Amino acid sequence: MKIGILGYGTVGSGFIDVIDNNRDKRDIEICKILVSDKYKHKGKKYFDKITENIEDIFEENIDVLVEVMGGLNPTLDYIKRAINNNIHVVTANKDLLAEYGDELVKLANEKGVYIKFEASVGGGIPVLKPLIESLEGNNIESISAILNGTTNFILSKMYDENLPYNIALKQAQELGFAEANPEADVMGYDAARKLSILSTLAYNNRVYWKDLYLEGITSIDERDMEYAKKLDCKIKLVGQSSLKEDKVSAFVRPVLVENNSILAKVDNEFNAVIVNGDSVGEISFVGKGAGKLATGSAVYSDVIDIIDNRINCIDSFMKNKVEINKILENKCSALLRFSSFKKNEIIDIIKSCIVEYDVLNDKDELAIMVYANSEYEINNSLCLIKDRGYCKNINKLVKIS
Template sequence: MEKKVIKVGMMGFGTVGTGVVRIIRGHQEDLLKKSGLKIEIEKILVQNIDKKRNLSVPSHLLTVNPEEILYAKEIDVIIEVMGGIHPAKEYILAALEQGKHVVTANKDLMALYGDEILSKAKEKKCDVYYEASVAGGIPILRALMDSFSSDRITKITGIVNGTTNYILSKMSHEGADYTEALQEAQALGYAEADPTSDVEGLDAARKMVILSTLGFHIPTTLDEVSVKGISQISKEDIAYGKKLGYEMKLLGLAEQNEDGIEISVEPTLVHLSHPLSSVHGVFNAIYVHGEAVGETMFYGAGAGELPTATSVVSDLVSVVKNIRLAINGQNITSSYKEKKCKSDNEKYCKYFLRLVVSDQAGVFTKITQLFADQKISLSTILQQPYQHTQLAEVIMITHETAKSSFDQAIRQMENMPIIKEIKSFYRVEGGEAEWLAS
């Protein structure tokens, strides 16, 4: 007997869950046309049934007992929007075990246990869709899975955390310092009371794991991501970057070439000619470089009730279409390429470096000699007096250089008496520096 109605169990009823219910209610007719079947929310798992909510639903829809969803025969699809690792992981595995399809917005879970979940889904011929786990409303996972299926992706760079992009935009545009900008982000609800996961780059790192696994067909894990957050960035660094033609961004980067793969999240000076440099505020954008397609960029809201819920419901429509066509579990892309991570002398990039040095004859020669010894060549050097002292401030941008050489140069500078302080250094992405009028 063919199904006429698809019943959905939702686990979690926070911001995204509320959006999901709103969209399903508001677009019933469109969803029927697009998926071919009626979609109904049958049960919603909550922590507290009596809690006051922004959206009212009949109380018989709510339950505190996960088994009413996981073992309900009439429920075909689970939407997991509760977040966190446990018990979300156990619920999803139990749902798959019961032959239920899964749509999840849980990046932490997919970054850490994506492989296990997808294997179980494959075994059970179930769908798992997780577009909402990366960059909210931006359909980047679909693009990587379908649209670039005939291409070889070589590089994915992205602004995948709205909180840090809001903070950096504020520091850049208004000259705010980090603490002020963070406080404002918190006041506006863009940053959490404990902002660690966002500002230290962990949230972005998880998204980069998901993106690189899908884009490169290589199973990547979180401990392969080199992560650096934004809490040490000063407004001076941002101002110097701007003067040289760069915007400071917390950039996720995943790159593959014949040497292997490299994944990182770190503050990066992005050249103003690069489309990512003009992505401001809480917006996200992902820049994909494919051998054939060249450069493409996907831009949009990275979070928020309705953008994220749009991705969840679009995934649900895909699951429902698959149910109608009886082809569930076919869209799981397995990683089929062998993994080789680049070593530090296979990782190349340009660097920005800011030093405070003794302002005396011969200092410059010593520094440039040190770089020459490491075979690091410099594209831009600026020197100026430092705060009315006998010291000088030196800013340098290198040409492409191996990470191992640059790290070695930094270690040597730490032991040079003429170098008073290594103020900061950052990765540089995009075009050449150009001294702009302030």
């Protein structure tokens, strides 16, 4: 089996290490490795295979192109070129799949080659393959997941060490868990892309990431963490989606989760995917969502599947994009925080819209836990409060069960 690799960063190095660790069992020949600046990689193994010229990759007679360089361009062109040349593709690139998954899967199906992307969601955790293959006999009803290690690390730090967001972010950056520009992580884009891939596969409907309800973690502060502790909860950036009567609901947002739940046990750089199937019930997959060798292991497993000819057929990416419901339509509860508030007026409105509530704090700010029949009820009350100018700022943090 001859492979070409695009990219020699963290994941590429991990993948190559996994190949070498398994040389006694599997003979995978690394033909060429494409990088943008060859001399940045001096001293690395397989240096003689490194090239800066994409033509060198395609001149080799490779069976599989492994794409671990990231980004949308020129990655998309390279992958399309590979498929058009009847070369199988393994990619870890969730950005690319979330954006162009339909085009790529369609092209691969037309050309009769395979495109596999286990590492794109949940890093090292086997989740796409179990979802597609092992749970095929199920209608998947819902997914709840922690899909971004960077934000989970930041939120864990904030919770465990009472750190403000900025300091926790800085620590994550220093430890290599967050990038210099953390936008894709902290704004929830990365998690939304992964949730869209999972949901597309789970519901056999094309779920486009930009259509989800999306909220990042940048406005979470130390007071939120204090209230969470009081409520015996943690705060997690959760991606959740469901299929009910042919309607897909999906969001990525910071939420309160009970300490007693599996999601609350998933801290730091760990990820979790909890899938609900109509036959199997609730299945949880937990593990490292990133990391050199962990992600390398997932990429490797895709290559092995191609070698062993173990293939599943995916056509959900080729479906039309579905409309996505962005609001919690069932019973839900939320922590509401108001600054510069008029207590009695706010509580009167809440009483009129929402059946149950608990005041957690009415000193320096007003913090109320509300228990509503749907998120609409909560939003209606907040609209009224805002319109009438009963407070300056409002923060809302939903609790999921």
